[in-house]
Amino acid sequence: MGTGKRGLLTAALTAVCAVTVLAAPGTAFAAPTPLPTAASSGSPASPTPPRGKDLEQVREKLDRLYHAAAVATDAYNAAEEKAKKQSAEIVALAKKIVEGQQKLKKLKNQAGASARAQYRTGGLPPTAQFLLSDDPGQFLDGAGLVLQGQQATKKLLGEMARTQKELREYADDASAQWKKLEAGRKAKAAAKKKIEQQIAAAKEFESKLEKEEKERLAKLEEQAALKAQTAWLDTGVLKEADGKASAQGKKAVRFASAQLGKPYVWGAEGPESFDCSGLTSQAWAAAGHPVPRTSQAQWKQLKHVDIKDMRPGDLIIYFDDASHVALYVGDGAIIHAPRPGRTVTVAGAGSMPILGVVRPDA
Template sequence: MGTGKRGLLTAALTVVCAVTVLAAPGTAFAAPAPTPAPSGSPTPPPSRDLEQVRAKLDKLYHDAAVATDAYNAAEEKAKQQSAQIVALAKKIVEGQRKLAALKDQAGAAARAQYRGGGLPPTAQFLLSDDPGQFLDGAGLVLQGQQATKHLIGELTSTQKELREYADDAAAQWKNLDADRKDKAAAKKRIQQQIDAAQKLESKLEKRDKERLAQLEAQAALKAQTAWLDTGILKKIHGKASAQGEKAVAYASAQLGKPYVWGAEGPDSFDCSGLTSRAWAAAGHPIPRTSQEQWKQLKHVDIKDMRPGDLIIYFDDASHVALYVGDGAIIQAPRPGRTVTVAGAGSMPILGVVRPDA
């Protein structure tokens, strides 16, 4: 990790730790004071109105995150199906070559039989000038018949395999088309949610945007404080594994990079793009989406989590972040934001998973 990134992470963790101290049970803290409006300026909308705006933005971006997970899932399926179709195509080509070779063998056997007159063995014995020589060759005839029978069996088996490969390929093409449609629909939903959020934000004056940012920070701080007030941080003493340290180092090096839905680096990330890429960099590939990370990875109790573990957020597992210790996470939050450090309890926690369990 570069010195600049290391310094940025250290500074961010210092802020989180300071919040941890301030938010300890029984400790009071002051909420950020709103910026005073210049004299003679229009009266800003009441805080409750901005709270409604904040709640609406939260919902729009949450819905965009859900659609992003659906998009990423469809993208992963499409990649797998494309790979399966390529593998089936190779099998079909190889099967066709084998079938052509078998047909050549069958043709050669048929021509040999034609040159022998096509007479049954008994007739050939009676008409032979040298019955002894015929009997010596009778075993070879029997072997030839067995070889022909085996050849016909191989032809039939190969033709059956080719039909199965073709049917499988057709089914995979159908699935691929369906997943491409799912991906396109998810993409449309994402863009609709983001466009609506940006339109809503564009209507706000600069002063209101600043106050809205303060409200967002207050909400995150309130949630983090409530989480810390449970005393959970005193129970968390897990030490990162070697791979976990590598995942944290990778995520730390991405601080400041923009959130872009569907992105998995190296220049931008969405939430699960960051966590999956961090663990891939640690040498331990994991599922691409937050929902699949929640489904497939080992669940651990919050008090047992250690740096490198993934915290899954919201009831629908629509967001994920990397725990880095001291009650902090590194996350790619949402459109318009960058990869950043935040409090682990600043959003509703669904659970914790461990990639390298």
């Protein structure tokens, strides 16, 4: 086994051990140990790091900033998906317009040939041609063909009119799609700007923390997640959740497991980095069952299942706005891409507020 794979396996096992700890209901949580102050340690006076409630407020503010970035990321991804579809529709319309123009040209050539044939007869009506004919019998034999020719010409002109109408409709549709594409471009640009603003604000906020404060903040985050997971497990929610993964679900879990340790990057869907829905959508694409790109679309379009019925491979949707998604891997654990600055990791399924569970291969 290579050193890279061994490192990922070690990280995964460490995370799974942490989840195993979470599975023990009633775990107690102690407040973080206060850091020594200048007065107690005898060291030179320095700014006192935030402690207790102050640091908890820091954690909550960071959570809000990254949550806002996640919401904006979903909006960006949705705009990106719409842009892809609209571009494909414009290409299809352009192809139809080209084909329609070629068809119209052919019809015009046919109409021109018909007009030239009529010109050669002098443009006389059939009755006059009959009276002036040297061989009326021969004329009568051809009268049926003339009538057929007139009907064909009428049909030809009707087909030309329909083709011209279709071309106008295709052009109108293409124009409408271009307008939608432009609106989508603006929406995507606005979402991108908001993402960058929220992440920049979070990073700037974090940069003001001392090393000790960052360490204590990390412990607070870990404790909050453990507390939420334990409270979730204490409800007995997993007592009946013993569903077995489908063949496709197993493939999705294997794919997600292979991504452990890769960085979170907003808007990314692999292979080197992922955002939350980029990971879940690619996991199920690898399983041979494509799903919507965004967490909100996954929540809206995929089949909902009760938590007690969930099985490995199902997707757990988080927060009231469906702004985060993770892949359930069993035993109360998930694999997910958390947020900027973090990597794809294993966590407790109840470590965040659950909105619901969806099943891609229902």
